[in-house]
Amino acid sequence: MQVYRGQVIENYELNLMKNNIGEFLSMNSFVSTSHNRLVALQFARTSTMIRDDMQPIIFEITIDPRLKTKAFADITKYSSFSKEQEILIMIGTLFRIETVIKNENDRVWVARLSLASEDDFHLREIYSHMKQKIGENTTLDSLGKLLLRMGENEKARKCYERMINEILLTLADARLGLGWAHLRCNNCDESLEQFEEVLQIREYVLGEDHSSVGETYSFLGEVHLENENYEKTVIDLNKAIKIQEKTFPSNSLDLAATYDSIGNAYTLMEKYGLALEFYEKALKIRQRTLLPNHPQIAAVYKNIGWMYKCKKRYSIALEYYKKSLKISRKTLPSTHQNIIEIETAIHEMESKMKY
Structure with a gap:
């Protein structure tokens, strides 16, 4: 029997599966699947959770109905969405990773899994211990302890290394949030210290070229x-761009934001040619990705206007400020600070052009 599940996963999870073909995968929650591959494909493509560091994936799961462990059930007649032909797989079920490949036609990754039997790879003991000792509260620590008791020392080592890495990444996320809090409280030195700690952890765990x-x-x-x-x-923004251009899609809004930021820096350094180059890259992505009246498009128009103002090209600056104002008036109230700033800049440009 073949069932399918569509979702998105982070890049490091995808790489972990690709590097562990033939090994086993356990999911720590009930797994909803479908007999219908198109249903899974739709879930993978339309997920609202997708970020630049995530990939859509379909799990193609082969189930042998003759397995002694019946770790699945057809719940179609109980489901509110009978057209999804839902098969529910129980928590803690083990799967063998067969292949992980990119389907270029569907633009999704495909992981082919097979439901493991209790006899696979001496898994009878693992099933027994997981059911009796761990239950549904499975953690990497409890699994590591179980593997040590079974004499699976190499697997235990990998388990605890992963546990340490996950703890470190959680610490990095906490430092990242603290760094932003310091920055918004105008504590730049403290913010810088936290971000540098984040960088050190992420480079150690994820590698120097990771999107994070x-x-x-x-x-x-x-x-x-x-x-x-x-x-x-x-220096730092160019390092970011070098990595993001390799790891993000060409229409990434995160990449556009970095282009916009370095454009601001070059404007302040009076390197206007470089500033315009990066502003135009940011604008191109946002125009291709966002609705025509999106505030992020207005923002880059405003920045280009500011760059031309600094360059004393007032007529061109006026043109871009007006473009920004036209969009901003459709999306913001008339008393919004951003609209007031643009209107003030327009009056300033018109005044300078008179003399």
């Missing part, structure tokens, strides 16, 4: 920009 490392460099660049240290700003 690129994200961290972009945040460091923002702090240096706030500190008016423009040389360090462009």
Whole structure:
């Protein structure tokens, strides 16, 4: 029997599966699947949770109905969505990873799994212990202890290494949030310290070219920009761009934000040619990805206007400020600070053009 599940997963989870073909995968929750591959494909493509560091994936799961462990049930007649032909797989079920490949036609990853039997790879003991000792409260620590008792020392080592890495990444997320809190409280030095700790952890756990490392460099660049240290700003933002261009899709809004930020830095450094180059890259992505009246498009028009104002090209600056204002008036109230700033800039440009 073949069933399917569509979802999105983080890049590091995808790489973990790709590097462990033939090994076993356990999911720590009930797994909803469907007989209908198109249903799974729709879930993978339309997930609202997808970010730049995530990938859509379909799990193609082969189930042998003759298995002694009946770890699945057809719940179609009980489901509110009978057309999904739902098969529910129980919590803690083990799967063997057969292949992980990219389906270019559907633009999703496909992981082919097979439901493991109790006899697979001496798994009878694992099933027994998981049911008797761990139950539904499975953690990496409890699994590691179980593997040590079974003499599976190498697997235990990998389990605890993963546990440490996950703890470190959680610590990095906490430091990241603390860094943003400090930045918004105008504590730039404390913010910088936290972001540098995040960078060190993410490089150690994920590698120097991971998208999360690129994200961290972009945040460091923002702090240096706030500190008016423009040389360090462009160094960190260029590092971010180098990684993001390799790891993000070409229409990534996160990449566009980094382009926009480095454009601001180059404007403040009076390197207007470079500023315009990156503003136009940001604008191109946002125009391709967002609705025509989106505030992020208005924002980059405003920044281009500001760049031309600094360059004393007032007529061109006026043109871009008006473009920004036209969009902003459709999305913001007339008393919004952003509209007031743009209107003030327009009056300033018109005044300068008279003399």
